[in-house]
Amino acid sequence: MTQLADLPLWARLEIARQTLEPVQSDYRVVFEADIDAPASVLVPEPNWMACALHGGILPPVEVYHKLEVDDEGKVLNGELQHTTPPVGPMTEEEAIEYLIQKDVPAHVWKAEKGNSTKMVICRANQLPTTRQWRDAWKIDQVMEHNNLEEAA
Amino acid sequence: MTIKTDFLENIAGDKSLAVDKIVDGAVKASVNYNGATASVNSSINVSSSVDNGVGTYTFNFTNAFTNGLQSLGATGRYVSSDIPANPSRSIVPKSLAAGNCNLLCLTGTGQALDYELVSANINGDLA
Numbered sequence: 001m002t003q004l005a006d007l008p009l010w011a012r013l014e015i016a017r018q019t020l021e022p023v024q025s026d027y028r029v030v031f032e033a034d035i036d037a038p039a040s041v042l043v044p045e046p047n048w049m050a051c052a053l054h055g056g057i058l059p060p061v062e063v064y065h066k067l068e069v070d071d072e073g074k075v076l077n078g079e080l081q082h083t084t085p086p087v088g089p090m091t092e093e094e095a096i097e098y099l100i101q102k103d104v105p106a107h108v109w110k111a112e113k114g115n116s117t118k119m120v121i122c123r124a125n126q127l128p129t130t131r132q133w134r135d136a137w138k139i140d141q142v143m144e145h146n147n148l149e150e151a152a
Numbered sequence: 153m154t155i156k157t158d159f160l161e162n163i164a165g166d167k168s169l170a171v172d173k174i175v176d177g178a179v180k181a182s183v184n185y186n187g188a189t190a191s192v193n194s195s196i197n198v199s200s201s202v203d204n205g206v207g208t209y210t211f212n213f214t215n216a217f218t219n220g221l222q223s224l225g226a227t228g229r230y231v232s233s234d235i236p237a238n239p240s241r242s243i244v245p246k247s248l249a250a251g252n253c254n255l256l257c258l259t260g261t262g263q264a265l266d267y268e269l270v271s272a273n274i275n276g277d278l279a
Contacts (some may be wrong), residue, residue, distance in 0.1 A: 010180075010215045010278050013197060038205040045192050048199040048214055058214070064251070067279070073220040075250045078279020079213060103200045103212040103252075131188065131266060135205045 004056050008082035012057045013047075020054055022046030027096050028127060031119040032139055033105045037138045041127065044099055052098065055089030058147045096121060115139055180222070181274040183211050187228075187257060187266040202238025207257040207264035208246065214279050220249040228257060228267040243270065250279060 004012055029042040051057040061085050090098060100109050100119070113121040117139050128137070132144050156179040161168035181197040190203040195211075205255065226243040246254040257267045 010197070013214055017196065040205075040210075041190060043190060043192065043201050045195055045198045045200050045205070047195065051214075052172075067250075069250060073268060075216055075218050075279040078216060078218060081279065085237070099200055123163045133205070134266070137205075151157060 005086050009057075009059060012086070013051065016051045016054065016057050017047050020047070020050040023049040023053055023092075025049050025092060025096070026123050026125075027092065027099055027121060027125050029096065029104060029119065029121055030127070030139055031104050031108045033108050033118075038135045039139055041137075042099070042103060045095065047097060048099075049092070052090045053092065053093035058085045058086055058088050058098075060087050061098045065106075066101050174275070177275065178204070178279050179273045180215075180217065180276055181211075183215055183270070183272050185209060185211070185270040185272075186268055187259040187270055188268045204254070205264070207266055208254065209257075209270065211255045212251055212252045213250075216250045217274075218250065218279045220247075220251075222248060222274050224248060224253060224272060224274050226255060226270065226272035228270040230257070230259075230265050230267045241265075241267075243267075243272075 001069075004015065024046045025044045027044065030039050031042065032039050048058075059081050059140070063080050066080055067078065070076055087098075104119065111118065121140055157244060158171055159168050160171060160174075179196065181195075183195040183198050183201070185191070185195075185201060186193060187203070187207065187209060190209075191200070192198065192201050197214050199212045199214040202212070224245050226245075228241065228243055230241060240278040241260060242258050244256045244258060246256045248254075253272070255270065255272065257265060257270060260267050
């Protein structure tokens with residue numbers, strides 16, 4: 001009998017989409033990849049979150065980092081996505097960490113030092129309730145500072 | 153269960169189709185997105201959506217494409233109350249990469265605007 005892990009990634013995703021109930025996460029990742037652009041807000045996709053919580057479907061996040069792309073944008077070793085054994089079940093928090101490493105630019109989450117906060121994980125209800133002035137959204141550095149003081 | 157074949161043919165034998173045409177022509181990623189609430193209504197092969205600002209959204213793929221040359225078809229509508237006054241609209245792919253696509257939603261005058269519905273289908277070869 002064919003095991004789920006033996007199938008290519010796209011086939012695992014298709015089976016998961018048909019069998020798993022989507023999970024709407026309350027977490028949001030706010031990040032600033034470009035100092036001249038407004039803050040971006042990453043929202044996990046519910047079907048993907050269901051896969052992450054279930055386990056046995058998604059490849060390790062390192063696989064995405066190992067994908068080699070040539071000068072013309074062609075992926076040279078895409079089979080890694082299918083042949084690398086999938087990771088086991090994750091908690092929702094672990095899934096968010098995985099997603100950050102997969103979908104947020106590396107210079108944001110990999111920076112060892114900096115003089116400002118570039119990324120915040122928050123709840124959906126902590127974001128502004130309307131999109132008025134959306135292009136002026138920035139991570140509140142003062143709020144972050146206060147939170148750090150409270151935590152200290 | 154997997155059925156392996158190269159061609160599908162009707163019983164009369166006067167119509168046939170290569171399986172490759174079906175596989176290659178199938179949508180490999182799709183998304184139905186609400187830009188007003190920054191949430192995905194439904195999708196295939198999408199790991200996350202990113203709200204980058206007014207009218208600009210990125211969709212990250214779970215299974216990457218072989219390159220950034222995939223074919224994209226997108227349509228949408230902005231908030232219903234805006235339609236009578238300004239019905240013209242366009243969705244522009246700001247970037248297409250193997251791992252994601254970034255769409256820019258515009259009014260007829262070229263101004264970025266949040267759409268309450270963005271519907272995109274992406275064809276191409278998966279890596």
